[in-house]
Amino acid sequence: MKNIGFSQVNITGGLMGHRQKTNREATVHAVYDRFCDTGRFDPYFTDESKRAENYPKNLHVFYDSDVVKLIEGAAYLLKDGSTPELEAMIKLVEDAVERNSDPNGYFNSYFTNNEPENKFTARNLHELYTAGHLFEAAVAVYEMTGNRRLLDCSCRFADLIEKVFKEEKSAKFLTPGHEEIELALVRLYHATNEKRYLELAKYFVDIRGNEEELSDAKKYFPAGRYSQAHLPARDQRTAEGHCVRACYFYSAMADIAREYNDQELFAACKAIYEDIVTGKLYITGGIGQTRVGESFDRPYNLPNESAYNETCAGISLAMFARRMSELELDSQYADLVELLIYNAILSGVSLDGTSFFYENPLELDPARHKMADWANPDVEKLPPLPQLQRLKVFSCSCCPPNICRFFASIGDYAYGKDDDTYYVHQYFNGNMADGDVRIEVETNYPAENVVKITTENTRNIAVRIPGWCKNFTIDRDYTMKAGYAVVEGDGAITLTFDMPVTLITANHKVRMDRGCAALKRGPIVYCIESVDNGADLTALCVNPNLNETLTFNEEFGAYTIETDGCRIPDSDQLYYTLGSEPAPVAVRLKYIPYFAFANRGITEMSVWVRLM
């Protein structure tokens, strides 16, 4: 199967249409403004008055990656029409990258300005990571505009990297501390048809974690499992370490597996994917069980309040799942992408599109913040608590531009094709055109459960039956294939998915969710907030006999759900003989979509609610 790129996909209306509009009208500009405020664009301006006083000392090693990732998003936004602001933003970066690249092709504002003598000497300083994001941005601008300026700079830089790392081996480290360049080189190869870039990507994947690399890894932080350098890629079977590093690397492994038909790499990818979804995945699709190393942790250890679930990690997992979907026909991959889109990733941005979560916890309790401050002046010694509100920008502000590029190109995740069949992975209202094939989707999914699809010139059309859906109807004959319903020919199809409000429980090994359930409807995970339900969410229980009322909320673009529950009265008693606990009082619980949490001031939030 081959994915169909977002440039062939139009999304109009519905939750995702609205999100794309907000992305274009608010997010890209808000991130640009904050990046200007914080000096990230300083090396890109020629006007010195626009720069911070302490330029270039103010630069961080990863600032360029923030900028070029935003430009990647800006380029994708051109699909729905150019604007002077987007054009200017892209040109600013094109000019600067040309101007500031070394004659040999090297580009990195931090090193060039602050430590020119230390280029390619420190594995942990994100040099190749930044290069990778530059390549992705260059490919994006080239593909959207035909303009080769960034692409040419990227090729020169990639040639230098090939020479230094692969031919001469003269760099002080062997592979990047933060993966990203591997998948970017595959994209650069596809944009330029220059196979050396694919081979360089394969080289970085191949040597990572082999003996030579391991001995090197000891010398240069970050090493070992933290950066997936504990074993050769082909021997890895579990998801380990820093989640974003991990899933960018697994994405590259899947790319190389596909390009070289490498079954060993595919087997590694598949085992790692299974390891994630059977023990390390939050119900929202989030990954990152611990902020220690922003990492995967032991299976089933899925704490809710300290869930890290970095927004970028969600995006990187979607990237990995999409690539797995190309390697193996199985609807589970698109199921996971769907879960990520509407939950772990969408929660990363405010409804107005201008502020962002780095971590996406499944529980918030502002009172615990107060207590922690109050009880412990040595608060830095305690496990830190999650942010209570989205922020405009952070010191490590990788997530906001990632949100921008992800939603701008989300059409990438919607369709695929193989020799005789077109696949609809995601149900976005709009259409897809590929040669003389056209697919039109009319739906307000996932708010509503009906999807009308009209196709032209398809031999077969395969539509994903979501994993959460137990019953569905299709008004045409179909056969099931790996989770897709395959309909022959073209014409109109109407899909109706049973989309009941459902309580979900966790595997018994997940200690923190014992006795609790989470509410879900379709792919959307719900949560409760104290702004709707009063203080102390731990006192609330949900009645397993749901008695729900759905109300469409325009601001959220989704239904809110009220259902029966109860509240346990407060008590000073710490332990009770079973049966002597205070009698609960019946209440209606008001659930909102998880992705919309923390949009109405500081308030408690919980995904998992005690079962009555």
Add this chain to the structure above:
Amino acid sequence: MKNIGFSQVNITGGLMGHRQKTNREATVHAVYDRFCDTGRFDPYFTDESKRAENYPKNLHVFYDSDVVKLIEGAAYLLKDGSTPELEAMIKLVEDAVERNSDPNGYFNSYFTNNEPENKFTARNLHELYTAGHLFEAAVAVYEMTGNRRLLDCSCRFADLIEKVFKEEKSAKFLTPGHEEIELALVRLYHATNEKRYLELAKYFVDIRGNEEELSDAKKYFPAGRYSQAHLPARDQRTAEGHCVRACYFYSAMADIAREYNDQELFAACKAIYEDIVTGKLYITGGIGQTRVGESFDRPYNLPNESAYNETCAGISLAMFARRMSELELDSQYADLVELLIYNAILSGVSLDGTSFFYENPLELDPARHKMADWANPDVEKLPPLPQLQRLKVFSCSCCPPNICRFFASIGDYAYGKDDDTYYVHQYFNGNMADGDVRIEVETNYPAENVVKITTENTRNIAVRIPGWCKNFTIDRDYTMKAGYAVVEGDGAITLTFDMPVTLITANHKVRMDRGCAALKRGPIVYCIESVDNGADLTALCVNPNLNETLTFNEEFGAYTIETDGCRIPDSDQLYYTLGSEPAPVAVRLKYIPYFAFANRGITEMSVWVRLM
């Protein structure tokens, strides 16, 4: 009310009689031997061949405190008869303290040998803490033998401390970083009738956390809440910081409240006590919710696996509760002491008396240790997991000698009196004599539920009705008073306590115990281990309709309990629609007393078990 000292109390038979025998025959010698092995006794030997090669560099600042705390225990053990070993142990220390004290009375092997110029300059180096333990040992030896050698050394040292800290204020800090000396000075006052020692204790309590102290605390670690120096004692209302420091200090506050009839201090003690028992107490009586600072944490944050519950913290809480019981007639204090004795403290020592837990978690999972090692070479960055087995000795080996002195003097906790009434707080088989008053207790409590008490020459006898007991019978007329049943006159009384096996649940705010219950019978908390129940205790559920079988276990000195439950089959699925989970299989669960856990090899353990 006044407590009656253990020297007037004999304990014979039953669980506590057995524990005292093990303490005398095994624990004191095992700790002595390990302390010799590890160089703690090096400064006490004159024979250089017995010392470590790197003596005196090998000394730690707190080594003397370990030694003298053991000697305090050894002295108490003389009550049941002298032995050459105990005599020799005590004489070794008497000789050395006399020999190694400075002419001005100063005694501390570490400073004298390694940093003589730095005496009284560093608040964090346990100098006054060690002095306090020396004073307690000296009082113990003096009270048990009449021998004044350690007592005289202690008085000279206390005089020096008074001069340096209170009169001249020439030390580089104002109050100890680790409290202990305050309560020790009160004991020294009672042994010597020298009121200056009481006043010095009051002085240390009074200035702690006042403005002068706060400004000083900033300069010297450990400061602030960690060492209860965040507020003047009289303004404190919550239990904060390092638990052992805290409860030693609260014990001293209670002492001073009693000695000076200080109602403000009493109010502070009472509020702090309430704060502990309403939100910071494990069901076992353990305290220390986090290993970060070995500290109290936010109310209701009572994690099971990472529960710290230092053995010394349990002992210090019993010390505090006993003092509260003297300040206010209320059976809740003796209830807590009982809970501590049979659970959080008793678990600190192996059944054979020779190995010890520092922390006493409520859940153990060896597989998580393996996973942690395997998954994270940077394991030091992860929250450490609890020890799986008791150890013979640790680098900070405060708990083993504390166990020794606590059980040797546990009779201290059994009886009290006021003007017209004798109180029985704890039911230990044996007797108490006080002048012409004699109380004889015949029972196998808490294994059995019947207690026969025979008294001579009592005007009134008050027997505690345990807080866990809902129904009881007494074969004499009685009136209830603050949780005690008061019987007039003397003679024989038979108490029968209903002692059903009971499931206990936690306040709804304790997130980690949601959907779970703990089994208790009388004061004994139970747990399950995988050695009895198979691997993966998270899969086990207890049936709320108990169907129990009790079997007396000689090795434990208590009943084990089998009851109905079920096991959830293993599954690779991480989330389920409620009702579609794998069908559980009926099993019998085998519970053992919590105090006996980890005595049969490395195995999973859990106190809280999911409710069916």
